[in-house]
Amino acid sequence: MNLKHLISRLLSVIPVVFGVVLLTFLLIHVVPGDPVEVMLGESASVADSAALREELGLNQPLMIQFGQYFNKLAHGDLGRSIHTKIPISVLIKERYPATVKLAVVALALGLMIGVPMGIYAALHAGHWQDFVITIISVRFSAMPAFWLGPLLMLLFAVWLGWLPVSGMDSPGAIVLPALTLGFGLSAILTRMTRTSLLEVLNDDYIRTARAKGLSERAVILRHALRAALLPIITIVGLQMGSLLAGTVITETIFSWDGIGRLLVESIEKRDYPVTQACVLIVSLSYVLINLVTDLLYQVADPRMRHA
């Protein structure tokens, strides 16, 4: 990859990050009425309200508030929860690993289901196996978490009793939420793998590989799949972001103590600085993942290095 491209791609992140910070900053300012009163309730004492207003810097002009917000962020200071007074960075540090773990397992499940299904469908292109897999992956890819989650819960936890209903105490507890989260990804991967494998299978070098007497297994796994995997990297990267966002509902359903649940809890308690921080952290992760995907793609595809 050439250096110029790398630098310009890295620089392009700056305005996006700025915009993300600005939008999350504005979040607290679109609260109708007085945000302090909304957060503390009407019964709060004058002294408490004044203290919170001072802490959030709400009595300063908007531009100065934004400057201070940005400055604090740059120093890793996300503020404090207005109810428990715990620094938000501590809360995030506590919860973030659980979400990452969930997302990674979901991703792994998605890959483990999606790629083999895609290969199978491509190898049986035109037959009924392909037809069935395609129908399932097209029609069920849009199953929202709030529907798939309860379905899986009913089937595997309530009726069959194989896995725990919710919580995160036993090792099996991660299976259902991860499956809920990774299901859409696996459907997309199935379609992508199938399409790109079918495209590659018609190439000359595959014919060459076959002609020189390689086993079908080697042709598919070592030659065709390698080329077909390129678009899959992009899809995985792009989907990682929506996985992170999807955790909000999945974590709520399965009582998984990650950042998504922290977000929902903060909304219920009207602890808006925490809400703000959760949105910011997840969005920044999303930006970062997209950046890494983009760069990885260029490393993975030799053609892109000289483009």
Next chain:
Amino acid sequence: MAKTFAITILVFWLGAVLLARLLDVHGNAIDLQHILSAPSIQYWFGSDDLGRDILARVLRGAEISFLVAIVVTIVNMAVGVTIGLLAGFYGGRLDRLLMQVTDVFLAFPGILLAIAFAAVLGPGMLNLVFALCLTGWVSYARLTRGQTLSLRHRQHVLAAESLGASAFRLMWRHILPLLSSLLMVEATYSLASIMIAEASLSFLGLGIQAPNASWGAMLRDGVRYMLVAPHYVLIVGLSLMSLILGINLGGDYLRDRLDVRSTQ
């Protein structure tokens, strides 16, 4: 086949919603004798935790879901198409600025921003629509801009321009009509995704508030009572998925149909 299937589902839902309106079925009547009862002659879909008729509430939920999806789609389309046309038509600095703004909105996972804004804005239909529109316009803007960039230099546009047509007229009469089928397909699919987004919000207790029926809130209650009344969550979920399936199939049909026409 997909076409008949899609039409059947959509006609069924629209008809049922209209019928519920005509018969003034509101599903708010509480019947404490029948709490969480299974489907029966009296309650076809069973009843919920307050003994309310799930069928009636599903229909009212469908109505609200349709309404929100249509309003949000119209707003998204109007905003996105305007921005995309301006960016693609004028190009240069304006294009770069507008695309920078859309990049920022693309950087957010859409549903996350909607959740956050719906939460701080508080309940209410208008706030819900605003939260859902916040990132929804971006895809229309991108789509329109890309198409406009190439259509801008088509001969019929240049011809109209040399005859002295105004920029507005060029965009409105010469470029936009060529985009209409693409936009229509996009809008159809987005109806489905907005319905899902709206249900996600009400699942989390945002957006539509009780006692008004909404599918997300019903699903949440259904999950809560899943052990005693699994029919609740299943019926509401299946209703939602059938409607989504109908809309998506309709989108597929439109896409195939309109693409064929444009290549002829």
